[in-house]
Amino acid sequence: MKPGDFLAPSQEVACALIGAMLVVDGVGGRIVETEAYDRLDPASHSFSGPTPRNQAMFGPPGRAYVYRSYGIHWCLNFVCGEEGHGAGVLIRALEPLQGLDVMRERRGVEDVRLLCSGPGRLGQALGITPDLNGKRLDRFPFQVVSTARPGPVVKGPRIGISKAKEVHWRFGLQGSAFLSRRFA
DNA sequence: CGAACGATTAGCT
DNA sequence: GCTAATCGTTCGA
Numbered sequence: 001m002k003p004g005d006f007l008a009p010s011q012e013v014a015c016a017l018i019g020a021m022l023v024v025d026g027v028g029g030r031i032v033e034t035e036a037y038d039r040l041d042p043a044s045h046s047f048s049g050p051t052p053r054n055q056a057m058f059g060p061p062g063r064a065y066v067y068r069s070y071g072i073h074w075c076l077n078f079v080c081g082e083e084g085h086g087a088g089v090l091i092r093a094l095e096p097l098q099g100l101d102v103m104r105e106r107r108g109v110e111d112v113r114l115l116c117s118g119p120g121r122l123g124q125a126l127g128i129t130p131d132l133n134g135k136r137l138d139r140f141p142f143q144v145v146s147t148a149r150p151g152p153v154v155k156g157p158r159i160g161i162s163k164a165k166e167v168h169w170r171f172g173l174q175g176s177a178f179l180s181r182r183f184a
Numbered sequence: 185c186g187a188a189c190g191a192t193t194a195g196c197t
Numbered sequence: 198g199c200t201a202a203t204c205g206t207t208c209g210a
Binding site: 048054070 | 202203204205206207208
Binding site: 037043044045056069070071072073075077090092103118119120121144159160161162180 | 189190191193195
């Protein structure tokens with residue numbers, strides 16, 4: 001995908017990304033779960049304006065925003081919308097297709113369903129680190145390739161947030177065995 | 185400067 | 198289902 005493909009509002013990009021291929025340095029698979037966030041969204045890191053942590057969200061679209069979650073996990077987002085709008089898409093789960101051995105080694109588990117089913121697990125399996133923050137998604141080590149969607153998209157409330165629970169900006173590939181959680 | 189709180193996960197009941 | 202782990206970021210005094 002090209003940077004211009006990320007110009008749309010985050011909820012549109014989040015939906016469009018379901019089924020796309022995401023590979024980081026040869027390791028990755030098919031995206032099966034995403035969540036959208038934007039500047040006017042109380043649950044978003046960008047809600048209170050630019051800070052040292054979230055500056056990548058206010059930069060050019062088509063780049064990575066990497067943040068530390070609960071002091072433990074590294075999570076990957078795609079910056080969306082027009083530059084400065086503070087919108088992004090959290091990549092929550094994917095179906096592992098490339099580099100399975102590397103993923104198993106990084107994760108320390110064998111079960112393919114536990115490799116990338118959740119934003120923290122996905123970050124660990126793909127080797128996401130803070131030096132990728134702000135990096136272009138159309139350059140090494142990233143590969144993001146849009147493909148024909150293998151099935152219908154379902155949506156529902158986002159996970160793990162306390163605000164704006166009524167906003168249904170979580171998207172998933174219906175019936176996928178690699179979702180972090182079932183959709184209601 | 186102190187305190188509260190996570191866009192989570194793993195492990196135990 | 199419930200909770201501990203774990204620490205950087207953010208906000209209030």
